[in-house]
Amino acid sequence: MTIKDNKKYSSPSHLVEGGCIACHDCDFLHRVIRVPGGGKALCSRCGAVLYRHIPRTIEKALALNLAALMLLIMTNVFPFMSLKLSGRIEETLFISGVFALYRQGMGEVAVLVFLTSILFPFMTIAGMLYLLFPMTFGYRPWKTGRVYRMVKAVTPWSLTAVFMLGVLIAFVKLLDLATIIPGISLYSFLGLMVVLTAAQANLDTCVVWPPMQFAPGGKKSGATAAEQGLIACHTCALLVPETHLSGYGQNDCPRCGTPLHSRKINSLNRTWALIAAASLLFIPANIYPVMTVIQLGREYPNTILSGVIHLIEGGMWILAFIIFFASIMVPVLKLIVLSFLLITVKKKSLWRSRDRTLLFRVTEIVGAWSMVDIYVVAILTGLVNFGTLSTIQPGIGVAFFGAVVVMTLFAAHSFDPRLIWDNMKGVK
Numbered sequence: 001m002t003i004k005d006n007k008k009y010s011s012p013s014h015l016v017e018g019g020c021i022a023c024h025d026c027d028f029l030h031r032v033i034r035v036p037g038g039g040k041a042l043c044s045r046c047g048a049v050l051y052r053h054i055p056r057t058i059e060k061a062l063a064l065n066l067a068a069l070m071l072l073i074m075t076n077v078f079p080f081m082s083l084k085l086s087g088r089i090e091e092t093l094f095i096s097g098v099f100a101l102y103r104q105g106m107g108e109v110a111v112l113v114f115l116t117s118i119l120f121p122f123m124t125i126a127g128m129l130y131l132l133f134p135m136t137f138g139y140r141p142w143k144t145g146r147v148y149r150m151v152k153a154v155t156p157w158s159l160t161a162v163f164m165l166g167v168l169i170a171f172v173k174l175l176d177l178a179t180i181i182p183g184i185s186l187y188s189f190l191g192l193m194v195v196l197t198a199a200q201a202n203l204d205t206c207v208v209w210p211p212m213q214f215a216p217g218g219k220k221s222g223a224t225a226a227e228q229g230l231i232a233c234h235t236c237a238l239l240v241p242e243t244h245l246s247g248y249g250q251n252d253c254p255r256c257g258t259p260l261h262s263r264k265i266n267s268l269n270r271t272w273a274l275i276a277a278a279s280l281l282f283i284p285a286n287i288y289p290v291m292t293v294i295q296l297g298r299e300y301p302n303t304i305l306s307g308v309i310h311l312i313e314g315g316m317w318i319l320a321f322i323i324f325f326a327s328i329m330v331p332v333l334k335l336i337v338l339s340f341l342l343i344t345v346k347k348k349s350l351w352r353s354r355d356r357t358l359l360f361r362v363t364e365i366v367g368a369w370s371m372v373d374i375y376v377v378a379i380l381t382g383l384v385n386f387g388t389l390s391t392i393q394p395g396i397g398v399a400f401f402g403a404v405v406v407m408t409l410f411a412a413h414s415f416d417p418r419l420i421w422d423n424m425k426g427v428k
Contacts, residue, residue, distance in 0.1 A: 145256030166375025
């Protein structure tokens, strides 16, 4: 295997034709072929996306990330939302919910909201700008691998779309309480959500790495990388022979520096531990109130389920269904699905491996939407602060629920879907 790693290079729009790539979900090896502009190559065994070809991807991604940065700055500078009640106006910034949670003794929840709605989106945008600016002029920036690994790690935790759903739910909940006045920041955040999504969709990740050429370095037979004695880098997709690693006495990818492992270390044990912890935390998360509404000196504590019931009684069926599905059904189904996958892997089941892989992908995607209830509490806590007239305070239940969401997300990230296929030798 040889790697072209010049400091200055012509950025490729796709992998080198004729090379090989391993599917990151099932480890199946494929020969790289040219795909048309706007097209993508899918794994023939499990259906995962292997690579895409996006014309002028650097220019598109750079422009969109620049726009996202400007929108993110506007979101955090201008007023986000105002609430008018009995002649009083309460104006908030985007970060007001974070400060309100911290003042109410919910520092851990405040940190979670800050990371997922402000810091991680900023790190994603800043990291991509750091990579794309030099590439526009044909240069690969210093520490490319380290920066890209950071971007790839925080991107799944940049939950701008989930936060926007939380804003819409909070907006509907407050309609009967007071007059809501959207601020410039709210429109900026809506634009940020759209532009950031477009930036990620228009990035061909292959342009980040110098061209690679594949020369078999492992066994001559086998349908997967592992069977041929190869390890696929999960960051840059480089195929590295196991003999190369043992010969040089190191386990890092020679191109991007990512630690290489044929399979995620202790994947089953770590996932079981996280599932068990999330299951235990889910009980107090639904018993204790997630927030308390104080009106004219009277307190009305709300659990997740009681909040859904109140919405149903108020005729807001669609909103009640969204909260019930995101806050109750998604965590429960995620725990059940991951447990099912772990059991089938342990039993070395050959049953419908492609369907089980698809089930894992869906679980991994929808899991983050459980954060919507936490965002709703943060928004309402920061916005509704009229003393004894009307105030909303976070409850201890939101801290437990935040821990459940984080645990289930970590559980999905720790599970290795390639384990589903390890007993399918020779199956295409």
